[in-house]
Amino acid sequence: MKVFQSISEFNCTKKTVVTLGTFDGVHLGHQKIINRLLNSLENQNLESVVLTFxxxxxxxxxxxxxxxxLNTNEEKVQLLEKKGxxxxxxxxxxxxxxxxSGEEFVKNxxxxxxxxxxxxxxYDHRFGKNRLSDIHDLIYFGKKYHFDVEQISAQEINDISISSTQIRxxxxxxxxxxxxxxxxxxYTFSGIVVSGRQLGRTINFPTANLVLENNQKITPKIGVYIVESVIQNKRIEGMMNIGYKPTIDGKEISIExxxxxxxQDIYDQKITVSLLEYIRDEIKFDSFEELQVQLQKDKKISFEYFNKK
Structure with a gap:
């Protein structure tokens, strides 16, 4: 897949089939649109183009x-590349x-x-200055400038809208x-592993402390999760806490x-964490001993999850 950082960089001598949108999440609804885009290329000398922002x-x-x-641009690239x-x-x-204006967008x-x-x-797509142009204008411009317009139905759009809202x-x-x-x-997010206070080591639960790569990406609910990562081409299972670490009076949200x-030493490395299951809310304990007992319970739940999987 060729990736262009602006429309001005794009140059293709073949005719194209285009779809456009934010495609945030590249979820199942979006994937239906991409499949329709790719199916339109069959037995034709055409190229597919996804225009996003x-x-x-x-x-x-x-x-x-x-x-x-839901996605960084880097994640969006990876997901769309997998689709072909x-x-x-x-x-x-x-x-x-x-x-x-609507016509400037179409023509230029x-x-x-x-x-x-x-x-x-x-069918409900609006475009151009102040979003004044709609599907009827697009069909008119298609006839004027000689391209076809294929509408995505109300039901499909509703599914996509529900999915995006429901996912967030x-x-x-x-x-x-x-x-x-x-x-x-x-669902995944990525971050750089940094040095923490290393208190987890004192109770036999060492952690990788993550600084998020992108603060525009939605952060999951505070709590404890079952997770996995791929580190040095090996799948590694684990559990993660997002929160303020109330047992040690933390003041800022941390991800461990x-x-x-x-x-292995993974300081300063970028890792990607996949979230699999939510275990529980974050709890303030009266002592490290109580925290350690709860972490053992969380670990047992995680092991049971992976064993079933």
Whole structure:
């Protein structure tokens, strides 16, 4: 898959089939659209193009509310590459881009830059300055500039909308199992392993302390989770705590992962953690001994989970 950091970088002599959107999460609903995009290429000398954006357009147009994202751009690239997309354009969505009229967007970008033959888009998609253009305008422009428009049905769009909303809600509530079902894969985040206070070592639960790679990504509910990572091409099982560490009067949110049967030095390395199951809320204990007992219980629950899996 070829990745372009702006529309201006894209150049293709073949005609293209295009879809566009934020594709945050690249969840099962999005994957249906991508499959339709790829199916449109069969027996035709065409290239697929996904046009997406560096940030969620709502975070630019409506500054009073900020949407936390399910994917970093790097994760989005990896997910779309797995689907077999030919070309991915990650366009910076800024005020200037939002000022393009509907016809300017169609003529200057879809037709002249993307060499479009067909677009696959939601029936309720709105575009152009102040979002004044809709699917009827797009169909009109398609006839004017000689490209086809394939609408995604109301039911499919509703499924996609519900999925995006439900995934964010599920993650914020700790319902990782449901979020993973909607995503079609396990929710992940990445961070750099940094040196902590090493208090976990004193109770035989050493942890990798993570500093998140991207603060625009939604952070799961505070609590304890069953997780896994791939470190040096090996799958490593573990459990993770997200929270304030109330037993030691922590003041800031920290993320600590205790890996099972693993003792390698991974300081300053970037690791990706996949969330599998929520175990419990964070608890303040009266002593380290009580904390250690609870961690043993959490570990047992985690082992049972992996054994069943």
């Amino acid at each position: 560096t940030q969620h357009p709502r975070n630019v147009l409506y500054t009073e509310t900020k949407i936390k994202l 997309v030919n070309n991915l354009i990650i366009q910076n969505f800024d005020t200037a881009f939002s000022e393009l 970008i879809l037709v002249e830059k993307l060499n479009i033959q067909k677009i696959i888009i939601g 809600k599920s993650i914020s509530e700790g319902n990782i199992k449901l979020a993973n079902q909607y995503l079609g894969y396990n 992962v205790h890996f099972f049967d693993f003792n």
